[in-house]
Amino acid sequence: MAMASLFHKTSKTHFYFSLLNVTKRSFSSFSISFDSRTLTPPFQVRSVTTPTEAFVGFDEMVSGTQRKYFMLGGKGGVGKTSCAASLAVKFANNGHPTLVVSTDPAHSLSDSFDQDLTGGALVPVQGVDSPLYALEINPEKTREEFRATSQLHGGSGVKDLMGSLGLGILADQLGELKLGELLDTPPPGLDEAIAISKVMQFLESKDYSTFSRIVFDTAPTGHTLRLLSLPDFLDASIGKMMKLKKKIASATSALKSMFNKEEPQRDDASDKLEQLRERMANVRDLFRDSETTEFIIVTIPTVMAVNESSRLCASLKKETIPVRRLIVNQVLPPSTSECKFCVMRRKDQMRALDMIIKDPKLASLKIIQAPLVDVEIRGVAGLKFMGDMVWK
Numbered sequence: 265m266a267m268a269s270l271f272h273k274t275s276k277t278h279f280y281f282s283l284l285n286v287t288k289r290s291f292s293s294f295s296i297s298f299d300s301r302t303l304t305p306p307f308q309v310r311s312v313t314t315p316t317e318a319f320v321g322f323d324e325m326v327s328g329t330q331r332k333y334f335m336l337g338g339k340g341g342v343g344k345t346s347c348a349a350s351l352a353v354k355f356a357n358n359g360h361p362t363l364v365v366s367t368d369p370a371h372s373l374s375d376s377f378d379q380d381l382t383g384g385a386l387v388p389v390q391g392v393d394s395p396l397y398a399l400e401i402n403p404e405k406t407r408e409e410f411r412a413t414s415q416l417h418g419g420s421g422v423k424d425l426m427g428s429l430g431l432g433i434l435a436d437q438l439g440e441l442k443l444g445e446l447l448d449t450p451p452p453g454l455d456e457a458i459a460i461s462k463v464m465q466f467l468e469s470k471d472y473s474t475f476s477r478i479v480f481d482t483a484p485t486g487h488t489l490r491l492l493s494l495p496d497f498l499d500a501s502i503g504k505m506m507k508l509k510k511k512i513a514s515a516t517s518a519l520k521s522m523f524n525k526e527e528p529q530r531d532d533a534s535d536k537l538e539q540l541r542e543r544m545a546n547v548r549d550l551f552r553d554s555e556t557t558e559f560i561i562v563t564i565p566t567v568m569a570v571n572e573s574s575r576l577c578a579s580l581k582k583e584t585i586p587v588r589r590l591i592v593n594q595v596l597p598p599s600t601s602e603c604k605f606c607v608m609r610r611k612d613q614m615r616a617l618d619m620i621i622k623d624p625k626l627a628s629l630k631i632i633q634a635p636l637v638d639v640e641i642r643g644v645a646g647l648k649f650m651g652d653m654v655w656k
């Protein structure tokens with residue numbers, strides 16, 4: 265059902281989600297009513313004196329068949345998954361074969377789509393016009409499997425497993441470094457490395473070539489920043505490893521040629537490391553390519569969330585990651601009832617919105633408000649509904 269008709273159903277409208285096959289959530293303490301006299305599509309809260317945009321610029325996001333990546337991130341619980349999943353549904357319904365990937369160790373894509381998307385493989389999402397696949401990368405589980413395989417087979421399965429993750433080259437190189445021990449005390453960023461390796465597979469594998477839109481539901485801020493800076497970190501580490509290997513290789517071949525008169529061997533390992541380095545550089549460049557990639561910050565109108573978003577925005581800009589849009593989710597509409605709680609809460613939210621427009625970093629972004637609705641957004645129909653109100 266079109267949203268406009270939902271709005272015109274009654275003057276004081278509770279969202280009629282049952283028509284949309286959305287799981288109804290009961291608010292025991294209060295339920296928010298949206299008044300169609302004050303709230304007009306697309307859910308613009310008109311009394312808010314912020315320079316928020318009526319349109320997110322979806323036309324620009326959807327145009328072209330060239331592959332584009334959208335990464336949604338922000339503080340925990342602000343609605344990243346709902347926004348990412350609704351964007352993926354909207355892309356698929358606009359003709360793009362789409363892949364939505366969760367790199368958050370605490371996945372909620374399955375809950376959001378109301379379908380079992382677990383298992384670490386591509387799972388088709390039902391109920392959309394073009395192919396939509398979801399992938400939940402579970403780095404912790406993978407690390408556990410990794411350790412178990414390593415113990416079971418005395419390390420023989422490690423290489424296969426790493427190979428299946430796109431990390432085979434690393435396995436070769438790290439073979440002598442006792443991986444089991446490494447996994448007992450994983451270095452910071454290992455989980456993100458596994459996520460990155462999947463991204464590298466997207467870039468290279470034929471299986472993924474059909475997807476023209478890839479949407480990432482990222483982990484809360486700290487993880488995301490590590491994920492984004494990891495290619496640089498690995499690039500530097502690999503650089504050091506390569507130098508070391510080259511030194512060892514040249515010393516070894518010099519010795520060999522002295523004693524055995526053998527021809528110096530070509531160092532395949534170094535070639536592979538060079539390939540890995542290139543892959544990492546590609547990933548790093550991809551993150552920073554404003555033609556193909558965009559990071560969208562999701563926040564809610566609270567002082568804590570706005571402060572964190574401001575820091576995230578600063579870090580992204582420092583890393584030269586393209587960031588242009590800020591979704592302010594769960595905005596309360598003006599209350600027409602006597603509900604003191606709602607009035608106070610909204611006042612508080614207005615203060616946080618004011619902070620956004622006074623924040624030099626955030627104010628430069630396209631700011632889009634999405635209202636707090638009185639039902640839980642779940643399933644493709646609910647996500648379509650959300651997508652139609654956010655992604656205009």
Ligand SMILES: Nc1ncnc2c1ncn2[C@@H]1O[C@H](COP(=O)(O)OP(=O)(O)OP(=O)(O)O)[C@@H](O)[C@H]1O
Pocket residue numbers: 339340341342343344345346347368370372484593594595634635636637638639640641642
């Ligand atoms: N605009 C909204 N109105 C009402 N409920 C919402 C809205 N946006 C999100 N929610 C609900 O808020 C909860 C958290 O949303 P979601 O899982 O998308 O957040 P998240 O930022 O991905 O969380 P996490 O950091 O835990 O992964 C869900 O129950 C979701 O349905």
